[in-house]
Amino acid sequence: MNNLTIVGKKIPKRDAPLKATGSAVYIQDLKIPGMLHGKILYSKYPHARITGLDTSMAEKLPGVRAVVTASDMPANFRIGVMKDNPPLKTGKVLSIRDEIAAVAAISPEIAEEALSLIKVEYEELPGTFDPLEAMKEGAPLIHEEAKSNILKMPWKLVCGDVEAAKKESAFIVEDTFSTPWVTHCCLGTSGCVAQLDAKNNLTLYSNTQIPSLAQNDYIEALNAFGLKGKRVRIVQSVIGGAFGSKLDTYAYEYIAILLALKTRKPVKIVFSREEEFFATSPRQCTITKISHGCDKEGRLTFREMEMVLDNGAYTSWGATTPSVMMLPISSLYKVPNVKYVAKCVYTNNTYSQAMRGYGNPQATFAIESSLDQLAEKAGIDPYELRLKNANEPGEITPQRFKITSCGMKECIDEVVKRLDWKGKKGKGGNRGVGMASLIHVGGGARVYKSDGCGTIIKMDDFGKVDVFTGASDIGQGSETIIAQIVAEVLGIPIDDVNVINNDTDICPWDVGVHASRTTFVAGNAALGAAKKIKAQILEIAAKLLEEEPASLDIKNGVVFSVKNSEKTIPLGKALRKLHYTLGGNMLMAEYFYDPANENFDKEFKGNLSVSYAYGAHGVEVEVDRETGKVKILNYIAAHDVGKAINPMLLEGQIYGGGLMGLGYALGEKMIYEKGYLKNGNFLDYKMPTVKDIPPVQAVIVETDEKDGPFGAKGIGEPGLVPTAPAIANAIYDAVGVRIKDLPITPEKVLAALREKEGQTHK
Amino acid sequence: MKRELTFILNGEAVTTEVDPQWTLLYLLREVLELTGTKEGCGYGECGACTVIIDGQAVNSCLFPVMEVEGKRVTTIEGITSKDGSMHPLQTAFINEGAVQCGFCTPGMIMSAKALLDAKDKPTEDEIKEAIEGNLCRCTGYVKIIDAIKSAAGGR
Numbered sequence A: 001m002n003n004l005t006i007v008g009k010k011i012p013k014r015d016a017p018l019k020a021t022g023s024a025v026y027i028q029d030l031k032i033p034g035m036l037h038g039k040i041l042y043s044k045y046p047h048a049r050i051t052g053l054d055t056s057m058a059e060k061l062p063g064v065r066a067v068v069t070a071s072d073m074p075a076n077f078r079i080g081v082m083k084d085n086p087p088l089k090t091g092k093v094l095s096i097r098d099e100i101a102a103v104a105a106i107s108p109e110i111a112e113e114a115l116s117l118i119k120v121e122y123e124e125l126p127g128t129f130d131p132l133e134a135m136k137e138g139a140p141l142i143h144e145e146a147k148s149n150i151l152k153m154p155w156k157l158v159c160g161d162v163e164a165a166k167k168e169s170a171f172i173v174e175d176t177f178s179t180p181w182v183t184h185c186c187l188g189t190s191g192c193v194a195q196l197d198a199k200n201n202l203t204l205y206s207n208t209q210i211p212s213l214a215q216n217d218y219i220e221a222l223n224a225f226g227l228k229g230k231r232v233r234i235v236q237s238v239i240g241g242a243f244g245s246k247l248d249t250y251a252y253e254y255i256a257i258l259l260a261l262k263t264r265k266p267v268k269i270v271f272s273r274e275e276e277f278f279a280t281s282p283r284q285c286t287i288t289k290i291s292h293g294c295d296k297e298g299r300l301t302f303r304e305m306e307m308v309l310d311n312g313a314y315t316s317w318g319a320t321t322p323s324v325m326m327l328p329i330s331s332l333y334k335v336p337n338v339k340y341v342a343k344c345v346y347t348n349n350t351y352s353q354a355m356r357g358y359g360n361p362q363a364t365f366a367i368e369s370s371l372d373q374l375a376e377k378a379g380i381d382p383y384e385l386r387l388k389n390a391n392e393p394g395e396i397t398p399q400r401f402k403i404t405s406c407g408m409k410e411c412i413d414e415v416v417k418r419l420d421w422k423g424k425k426g427k428g429g430n431r432g433v434g435m436a437s438l439i440h441v442g443g444g445a446r447v448y449k450s451d452g453c454g455t456i457i458k459m460d461d462f463g464k465v466d467v468f469t470g471a472s473d474i475g476q477g478s479e480t481i482i483a484q485i486v487a488e489v490l491g492i493p494i495d496d497v498n499v500i501n502n503d504t505d506i507c508p509w510d511v512g513v514h515a516s517r518t519t520f521v522a523g524n525a526a527l528g529a530a531k532k533i534k535a536q537i538l539e540i541a542a543k544l545l546e547e548e549p550a551s552l553d554i555k556n557g558v559v560f561s562v563k564n565s566e567k568t569i570p571l572g573k574a575l576r577k578l579h580y581t582l583g584g585n586m587l588m589a590e591y592f593y594d595p596a597n598e599n600f601d602k603e604f605k606g607n608l609s610v611s612y613a614y615g616a617h618g619v620e621v622e623v624d625r626e627t628g629k630v631k632i633l634n635y636i637a638a639h640d641v642g643k644a645i646n647p648m649l650l651e652g653q654i655y656g657g658g659l660m661g662l663g664y665a666l667g668e669k670m671i672y673e674k675g676y677l678k679n680g681n682f683l684d685y686k687m688p689t690v691k692d693i694p695p696v697q698a699v700i701v702e703t704d705e706k707d708g709p710f711g712a713k714g715i716g717e718p719g720l721v722p723t724a725p726a727i728a729n730a731i732y733d734a735v736g737v738r739i740k741d742l743p744i745t746p747e748k749v750l751a752a753l754r755e756k757e758g759q760t761h762k
Numbered sequence B: 001m002k003r004e005l006t007f008i009l010n011g012e013a014v015t016t017e018v019d020p021q022w023t024l025l026y027l028l029r030e031v032l033e034l035t036g037t038k039e040g041c042g043y044g045e046c047g048a049c050t051v052i053i054d055g056q057a058v059n060s061c062l063f064p065v066m067e068v069e070g071k072r073v074t075t076i077e078g079i080t081s082k083d084g085s086m087h088p089l090q091t092a093f094i095n096e097g098a099v100q101c102g103f104c105t106p107g108m109i110m111s112a113k114a115l116l117d118a119k120d121k122p123t124e125d126e127i128k129e130a131i132e133g134n135l136c137r138c139t140g141y142v143k144i145i146d147a148i149k150s151a152a153g154g155r
Ligand code: FES
Pocket: B038, B039, B040, B041, B042, B043, B044, B045, B046, B047, B048, B049, B050, B059, B060, B061, B062
């Protein structure tokens, strides 16, 4: 592994030239001849009965080609994880993003005007907007047929005996923490173009993260429309950010398909920024009760958590985030006894989706804040408490995770050293330091029956290769990582590798971009295919060079004999000889990699991932007692990544994740008031700008994961997981107040300071 | 009611019929098919639509189209040389890892270009000032600043 020439190097992103010159085609930029523009009419009220709907005026507007309502959708057709969401609503609307009607017209402006001509009459109903209220007896039911607002998806993890452990604990802390609704804020808004051919086969131009699974969803939809046995092709445009927002298929996509069916034209729907805020599915708000205990020496004895999650009006993957929350709950630090219960609750708010971290940030905020409280109670430095309980290689955690490589201690040490923890902790002067760690899946995650990804490699006449991968690039750089791996194995320049990753007609199957799995899973799939095709190349070259394949290798696109350096043949020449021969052949290899990880059993136990990613963040803050403002003086983000295949892209994930975490910690919150979003724009929703970035260091810790491609593990999500608790802990160290409700706004800090002063003056 | 409009676009004189209601962004993207300039919000809050008008970085989504009459407008497509070689800022964004999803990239580069055209060696604060109106969700801005510094240093 020492002679790597491409893996481990700072290789520029392969698609960056397209993007930096403005020639990348995003869904916004896509035009197809004859294309119409679709727009959606949403509900005016968060909870209401539709008593009248009249689209006749809209239909008459010149330029309008179709107006559709629920009556145009197949009856009983539902989408989503619990199949509780009709793409067009009739009868009752359950949130302000409920789709009531849609229009296709020759321009977006005409479509918009047509929407304003649709008359809807409503009878407003009392709504339920607070999950705790929604759980109470007698609360208005969101889905009447479900008979309860609590989702039938009981999340419960029990390891060991928490009650017994409580009795034996020397110190116990208990508290409640909460997190807000926050949204992905992809700079490129959601959108698609639906196109049907003469036989009703569908092509959907899309920016989905799950092309293969989406294909399945649309086939189901076409079936519901009575179009059986049709083909569905997903072509991804360049994706303007995803972060989990595109892990599901959405009503607007089915509406585009319906409009395309009605008009026999391609139909494009692209969200405005306003729609992107209120009509996409964000990270849900949570309320978490946690208690934690340790013995006299500071060894953790138990962790108990009870969580309520606002599911919103319908169900997408947000409802399944407790499965990933279990990861830090059971296995962040060594804790023998664990109990976790979570309830997802229907409300008349928007509905939730996973967002970078898949629940881990919400859970880790509670765990790592509580851990600092425990350290204080036990009279131990929070850093020592963490180190004492840190995970280690070879450990099997209570949830049955098999820890292979683990650089948690190294990450904590980096934080302590670079932050000057010992010099700065508890020194007062309104300054303080805090830290928090993370565990996340680092080797894929078996959330579906398969965690696989396919790769096909073919070679041309000139020794150049095309790599067809199932793995989508959502900006994170998987295209580049895959090209690096293939180029390294084949001994060819990276510019000779072309990666095709956006078309289900030609790319092999993949389960989707989630769980930070792409470098690990798609990387291993590419590695497998590259090794296979290399063996074939060497075999062919061996015949031509009259050598044994075992004594050949490839460098810079030339096959050479390790024994006799005179004996060489350029790849292209070998390939041409193969092609232009009587009874010739071609070179192609395929490989499907599915890691040996396990689905959870009925008790939510099992080795979810073949490896786990670790990290620790440390932060120094200064708090202004007059304004409550928190200034970040120094930020250290140390991550155990196995091996950095491309340190530059990797740092990009850490910086980008870190700043997203900082937004979560200090400013971002979707303000929902009685079901209405009050700050659905970039002015009022405080996504960090360049002025918000602190002095930050990304520290890469390499642990060489045995199952990872060249030793690598995943890094897509970890960057934002521990940010909020690290900051909350630092604020506590600085001024002695603990903010338990994100985001940590100056108002909250100020109020807490006032309250504290009030208490001390009494 | 369409009106005639003449301005210099990426170094060439353009005369075109426009609706005075249009924004410059609409003319660029929908009519002239210069889709390198992006729309991230449409109301002046994200900077994805940044172009340079007479040396100033401007949000084209808010800019009334009639006001470019007689002015020089440069878009991302106009900073690459005729022979295809890229502007140093483009090269720096690529080489420094400042591009992830890339949706903010053209706007960022145009804001940075307006800065570097006015000032050879900007300070870090001046760089931040120049791109404060350009939102990026992917990169955490760190490598964008590095790229702008490196483009400035290389001149
Ligand atoms: S599109 Fe112009 S500022 Fe956002």
